[in-house]
Amino acid sequence: MKEYCFGIDIGGTTVKMGLFRTDGTLLDKWEIPTRTENGGEAVLPDIAASALSRLGKMGIKKDDVEGIGIDVPGPINEEGVVPHTANLGWGYKEVTRELEELTGLPCRAGNDANVAALGEMWKGAAAGHKSGVMVTLGTGVGGGIIIGGKIISGANGAGGEIGHIHVDDNIPGVCGCGNHGCLEQVASANGIVRLARWMMEEKGEIRTSIDTETMTAKEIWDAVKSGDEFAMEVAERFGKYLGLALANIASTVDPEVFVIGGGVSKAGQVVLDYIRKYYVQYTFRSCRDAKFVLASLGNDAGIYGSAKLVIDG
């Protein structure tokens, strides 16, 4: 194993870049803009130029670099090929091959939610565990399944697509994926607001301290903490849907630990408590003691996970 590697996390507006020692020490991190114009043609060349320039500044020889790990916000197969990544402007793109040609360094790539899970398992909240499932409650609901240290990426890159687990036929509206009843519709940041509005309709009249016209997920969780009855009912229903989905994941892959991350998880332990209450109710007996932890790497999960991708080869 060589001494250094890169871990890179491509987002829709910025690319996060990390230079690591292969023992897992983060030496330096920085960001560059994601230039998505013209089919995102500059994204990989910008990354290559920034990485090589950083090596020069740090006085590190390319021969001492194990390679580049990178994640992309969309499905990617085991050969490092994406069919289409809308928010980067990309159509079909051979990510690892192109980046290898641009840098002369070996490259490994993965999906961002899967790679974030790998990062949390390696150096974050789930460090020391052999198997874990990470759920990212952000704009959408993402997920990653790590078994024996490896990402379950799936035959179609859909491994860990936890947000599209079907939880209730009655959820109003259509999910971004085109289906009905997906977890994402009631558990993402927007989903919690959607859930609250649906419950308001069901109830007809409610009493709450929340401004229901402008409410956000954060305001709902703040109201939960201050004892608002309606907000607590929303949190119960949120917990029921997520607890059910995670219980069914446990009957499938039976992980040691669940890691809850993303913007919604910033509300803290209370989020875990509502999820775990229903998880314990629904799950198979042997899986009741699975651990629930909050993600700890925040926005760095992607660069850590990407670095681990290339370290694992």
Next chain:
Amino acid sequence: MKEYCFGIDIGGTTVKMGLFRTDGTLLDKWEIPTRTENGGEAVLPDIAASALSRLGKMGIKKDDVEGIGIDVPGPINEEGVVPHTANLGWGYKEVTRELEELTGLPCRAGNDANVAALGEMWKGAAAGHKSGVMVTLGTGVGGGIIIGGKIISGANGAGGEIGHIHVDDNIPGVCGCGNHGCLEQVASANGIVRLARWMMEEKGEIRTSIDTETMTAKEIWDAVKSGDEFAMEVAERFGKYLGLALANIASTVDPEVFVIGGGVSKAGQVVLDYIRKYYVQYTFRSCRDAKFVLASLGNDAGIYGSAKLVIDG
């Protein structure tokens, strides 16, 4: 790799034993009774004696045997230890260590449903695929998840416990596991009959050619094939529950293929058709083209899968 190995499948009444070439050729198979009296103390010695005696009869030297793979009808951890296996009379038992001492051969062990899945992936209906999920619709509903050729056995031996996926809060009665709403309650051989009775209660009055006092799963599927309207409604609901559960498994591990086995699968293609109809409706778009196949090894899946356990080391 040595030339021979054993694949052994312990059931509650008989032990199925197979002598294989390590290229996967089944040379000989036979059965011995499972003597469960006195805490099942004779089970492993009987197996050891039968295996060694067969080597003698075939003129095969122990030195040419790679080892013994074995499955047990209950949870077993990666060290080959079972906490308790009710239908063999066993309490805590170190299965692989004991069998190694009795035979002088290396031993690997797994849970029967997981090992059957491995068998079908290796030499059965899913041969040639890298990832697959097997569902066994028998007295209960068992399952096995194979990813990259390896069983996902889980942190608590509950990997592939598909029968205990929660599918509906409204299912009457309590599952054998102590929970409510499990797939097994409506999709096992007994479960289909339970589902039919529940639907009769819901409807109040039904017209059907089935004798509803004495009906079995087989009679319900026969009636489905002859166009009985009530039986077809039962099959739709069965398909909805299983299709939903498998769709949610696809959003978790995204397998290439689903293998449907066990007694209920003997009704044939019609079972797959009802499951697949709802699978396609509920699953994440990328997973819609997963294959559905009927298990092909029947009662031999366990001995094949057990042999593969020891071949894989």
